[in-house]
Amino acid sequence: xxxxxxxxxxxxxxxxxxxxxxxxxxxxxxxxxxxxxxxxxxxxxxxxxxxxxxxxxxxxxxxxxxxxxxxxxxxxxxxxxxxxxxxxxxxxxxxxxxxxxxxxxxxxxxxxxxxxxxxxxxxxxxxxxxxxxxxxxxxxxxxxxxxxxxxxxxxxxxxxxxxxxxxxxxxxxxxxxxxxxxxxxxxxxxxxxxxxxxxxxxxxxxxxxxxxxxxxxxxxxxxxxxxxxxxxxxxxxxxxxxxxxxxxxxxxxxxxxxxxxxxxxxxxxxxxxxxxxxxxxxxxxxxxxxxxxxxxxxxxxxxxxxxxxxxxxxxxxxxxxxxxxxxxxxxxxxxxxxxxxxxxxxxxxxxxxxxxxxxxxxxxxxxxxxxxxxxxxxxxxx
Ligand code: SAH
Numbered sequence: 001x002x003x004x005x006x007x008x009x010x011x012x013x014x015x016x017x018x019x020x021x022x023x024x025x026x027x028x029x030x031x032x033x034x035x036x037x038x039x040x041x042x043x044x045x046x047x048x049x050x051x052x053x054x055x056x057x058x059x060x061x062x063x064x065x066x067x068x069x070x071x072x073x074x075x076x077x078x079x080x081x082x083x084x085x086x087x088x089x090x091x092x093x094x095x096x097x098x099x100x101x102x103x104x105x106x107x108x109x110x111x112x113x114x115x116x117x118x119x120x121x122x123x124x125x126x127x128x129x130x131x132x133x134x135x136x137x138x139x140x141x142x143x144x145x146x147x148x149x150x151x152x153x154x155x156x157x158x159x160x161x162x163x164x165x166x167x168x169x170x171x172x173x174x175x176x177x178x179x180x181x182x183x184x185x186x187x188x189x190x191x192x193x194x195x196x197x198x199x200x201x202x203x204x205x206x207x208x209x210x211x212x213x214x215x216x217x218x219x220x221x222x223x224x225x226x227x228x229x230x231x232x233x234x235x236x237x238x239x240x241x242x243x244x245x246x247x248x249x250x251x252x253x254x255x256x257x258x259x260x261x262x263x264x265x266x267x268x269x270x271x272x273x274x275x276x277x278x279x280x281x282x283x284x285x286x287x288x289x290x291x292x293x294x295x296x297x298x299x300x301x302x303x304x305x306x307x308x309x310x311x312x313x314x315x316x317x318x319x320x321x322x323x324x325x326x327x328x329x330x331x332x333x334x335x336x337x338x339x340x341x342x343x344x345x346x347x348x349x350x351x352x353x354x355x356x357x358x359x360x361x362x363x364x365x366x367x368x369x370x371x372x373x374x375x376x377x378x379x380x381x382x
Contacts, residue, residue, distance in 0.1 A: 022084045024109070025058065026163065027156030027202055040079045050076070052210070058086055059211025062163060062172035088164035089114075089157060101357030106164070108133070108157055112150050114189055116161045118169065119356050124182035129161045131199050132190025137224050139244075139257050141289060143323040143361075144189045153190070155201035162206060184214065186221040187242070193221075193229035200237055216240075217282065227263040227271045234276035241275055242285040242316075243268065247295045248303040256295070269307055283312040283349075289320050290331035290339070301342035308348065315343055315350040321358060 025033060033054060034047045042050050050072065057069045066072070066080040089106040092113065096102055102118045114130040133150035135142070162184065166172050171180040184206065186192040192199045203219060206212045221233060222242035234241065245268075247253035253260040260268075278284050286308065290296050304315070317340055320330035331339070336352055343350035 022082070024156050024160075025054070025084050025086050026088070027154060027159045027205065029201065029205075030055070036084065037076075040076070040083060042076065055208075055211055059205065059208070060173065060213075062166055064088075064167065088160045088167065091164070091168075094168075095360035097357040097360045099356055099359075101360065102168075103357060103360050104164075104168070106161065108153075114153065114157075114161075116165060116188060117357060118165055118181070120180070123178075125180050126183045126185050127162060127165050127181045128185050128188045129158060130188030130190055131158060131186055131192040131195050135190050136194065137191050137257070137259050139224065139246075140255060141246075141291060141320060141326065141328050143326070147189075152195040152198055155198040155205070158198060158202035159205055162202075162212070183218045183220070185242075186219070191224055191226065193223045193226040193233060196229050196232065200233075203237055203239065216277075220285065222285075222287065224257050224259050225263050225268040225271075226259065227267055230271045230275060234274075234278070238277045240282060240285070241272070241278065242287055243272060244289075245286045245304075246289050246291075248300050248307055252295055256289075256291075265307070269311070272311060272313075278312050280312050283314045286313055286315045287318055288315055289318045290336050291320050292329040292331045292335070294328060296331040296335050296339055298338065298342060301339045305343060305346040305348070309346075313348060315348055317343075317350055317352045319352065319355055321355055323361070 023036060025036065028036070030051050033051045037047050037050050037054075038044060053069065053071055057063050057072075061068075063069060064086065066077045066084075066086070069077060069080075072080070087109075089108050091104050092107045093105040094102065095104075100120045104116045104118075105113055106116055107113050112133045114133055116130060117128040119126045119128065130153065132152050134147040135144045138145045162181070165181060169180045186199065186203075199221070203221075206214050206219070207216055216237065216239045220240040220242050221237070222244060223230060223233075224244045230241070233239070244257065245253075245265075246256050247260075248265070250260060250264045253265055263271075272278070272284050275284060286304075288295070288304070308315070317336055319336060320326075320328055322328075322330065340350045340352055
């Protein structure tokens with residue numbers, strides 16, 4: 001494990017432990033659900049069937065209380081009510097952007113806060129989910145990086161965000177099959193690959209065909225370039241990969257994305273070439289934030305073409321979203337378009353991402369909650 005990972009307390013069951021009452025079942029794998037039911041007195045021979053019923057109520061129907069689980073039997077429902085819960089994170093603030101983007105500030109069971117963003121498109125939308133409270137990577141241009149890290153999210157807290165968004169948008173299964181949330185992007189707060197186990201547990205439940213059943217093609221995981229975990233992600237999760245590249249020389253990238261000092265550009269690009277599920281129909285997205293006079297020269301664009309040549313790649317050019325006190329400015333429109341046309345001429349798709357939700361500070365890199373770092377010693381006692 002990297003040193004960065006070691007700075008994050010492995011508080012994997014914080015949600016379950018500190019929940020309002022009892023054990024939160026959201027995010028538990030089937031085996032753990034079965035053990036829980038057995039502790040509640042369900043006979044062993046019934047456990048598998050009961051887990052199946054619970055699973056469908058929770059993840060297919062999206063019910064928010066055990067009382068709605070009509071086929072479980074009154075007695076089991078009562079025991080579940082006494083010993084367990086299926087609570088989602090709590091909403092502290094909802095902000096609606098003029099462009100339809102919604103940002104929620106969410107409070108977790110231990111009082112920490114994270115943000116989640118829904119970005120609607122014409123007839124569907126993307127949900128941007130957080131993987132950590134804060135972030136250890138300290139990318140120079142990212143607002144989230146200015147928060148002191150608190151902790152990894154549990155699988156239940158990651159999955160709970162998605163379930164809560166479905167609740168809020170009234171997006172659980174309906175007869176016409178239309179979905180408001182059609183894609184998930186792991187592009188909220190945190191570095192998902194530094195919290196691989198919990199992210200993967202949550203995504204596996206989201207992809208499980210008996211429940212939410214979102215396809216791996218509808219999920220994109222974004223990383224700042226944690227090379228050792230990229231291979232595992234491609235092999236095990238096989239979701240779409242996005243890489244926050246942002247610079248074409250190690251000198252500039254070391255400054256913008258300090259993780260580069262550990263895994264420099266050549267190593268990162270090689271890991272992309274090796275990414276198991278990348279091919280022409282499932283390209284790797286390279287995110288490139290446009291920073292005036294920092295990474296936006298025409299030489300930079302040409303070097304980007306050289307670096308990515310032969311890779312099934314798409315480049316998302318992201319106009320820098322300002323935040324108070326940010327040490328950078330966004331490149332001019334002209335510059336961004338010239339940069340894009342060099343990439344296009346070389347055969348790469350390079351859309352310029354339209355900033356969404358800027359008025360509510362929900363755009364890329366603007367997410368920041370007010371959570372403070374709580375010393376591990378104090379958290380253990382609480
Ligand atoms: N840690 C992961 C997940 C975060 S994704 C990663 O780095 O990929 C958030 C994306 O928004 C990243 O590409 C990030 O580099 C980008 N970003 C951060 N701050 C930004 C800002 N102020 N303006 C535009 N994009 C930003």
